[in-house]
Amino acid sequence: MHQTTGAQASGQIDAPWATLLRVRIPARGEITVAVADDDSRVGPALAALLEQEPDFRVVGQATTGDEAVTTAREQRAALVITDVRMPGGGPDLVRRLVALPHRPVVAAYSAQSDTATWTRMLAAGCSAYLIKGSAAGDLPALLRRCMGGHLVVGVPGAADVIRRLLSP
Numbered sequence: 001m002h003q004t005t006g007a008q009a010s011g012q013i014d015a016p017w018a019t020l021l022r023v024r025i026p027a028r029g030e031i032t033v034a035v036a037d038d039d040s041r042v043g044p045a046l047a048a049l050l051e052q053e054p055d056f057r058v059v060g061q062a063t064t065g066d067e068a069v070t071t072a073r074e075q076r077a078a079l080v081i082t083d084v085r086m087p088g089g090g091p092d093l094v095r096r097l098v099a100l101p102h103r104p105v106v107a108a109y110s111a112q113s114d115t116a117t118w119t120r121m122l123a124a125g126c127s128a129y130l131i132k133g134s135a136a137g138d139l140p141a142l143l144r145r146c147m148g149g150h151l152v153v154g155v156p157g158a159a160d161v162i163r164r165l166l167s168p
Contacts, residue, residue, distance in 0.1 A: 031147055034060045034077035036068035036093075037109070038086035042132065046081065046109065046139075053140045065093040069100070076102050079147060084110035084117060091124035098125035105147055113155050119165075128152035 033056055037043035043061050050056040060071035065088020072080050080097050083089055097106050107128035108121045118129040128146040130139065131154055146152045153162070 031056050031143075032059045032075065032078045033057065034062065034068060034071045034075060034080045034104075036062040036065070036071070036080060036086065036089070037083040038063045038089075039083070042083070050140065050143075055144070056140065064088045065090075065096070068093060069096050072097055072104050073100055073102075077104050078102075079105045079107065079143060081107045081109050081143070084108050084112050084121060091120045094121060094124035094126050107143060107146055107152070115157075115161050118153065118155050118158070119161070122151070122153070128154075130154040131156075 033047075033050055035043050035047045035050075035058060037046065043063065047058040047061055051058055059075035059077050062068040062071045064086065065082075068080060068082055068088075071077065082093060082097075094106050094108070097104055105127045106125060107130065108118070108126045109130050109132055110117070110121075111132045112118070113131050121129050128142060128151070130142060130152065134154060142152050142154065
């Protein structure tokens with residue numbers, strides 16, 4: 001019979017090397033998140049919203065693209081939620097994030113809903129593009145979907161644009 005260790009009971013995986021390296025191994029089902037937004041109200045509010053969810057753990061916040069990459073790399077964030085128009089943001093940031101060795105899922109969270117912006121972000125490697133304020137109540141569920149491998153586009157009219165792009 002397998003006994004549960006103290007680490008397992010606390011929701012952590014028991015790994016002897018983790019103690020040596022002072023690394024916390026996330027419990028199964030826990031989604032580690034880095035939030036990147038240069039708005040001093042939006043980033044912390046988004047982090048607070050996600051921290052209320054049992055399966056999300058915010059591991060860092062950033063206000064520039066460089067900080068987002070550093071935070072994602074050092075904290076091994078499974079999910080990075082990024083503003084599009086912050087300093088160092090946009091498609092170049094997405095490409096840098098998805099090129100990290102642990103390849104986090106990237107979700108854009110923006111006030112910009114123009115087709116050129118969201119299609120460039122998706123082409124760069126975003127798994128989600130969500131409009132600020134329009135999906136607040138559904139945000140955790142939408143982020144879970146993109147973590148499950150789904151492409152999530154919360155932009156009015158996006159379905160029509162995608163159909164046009166894919167039609168022969």
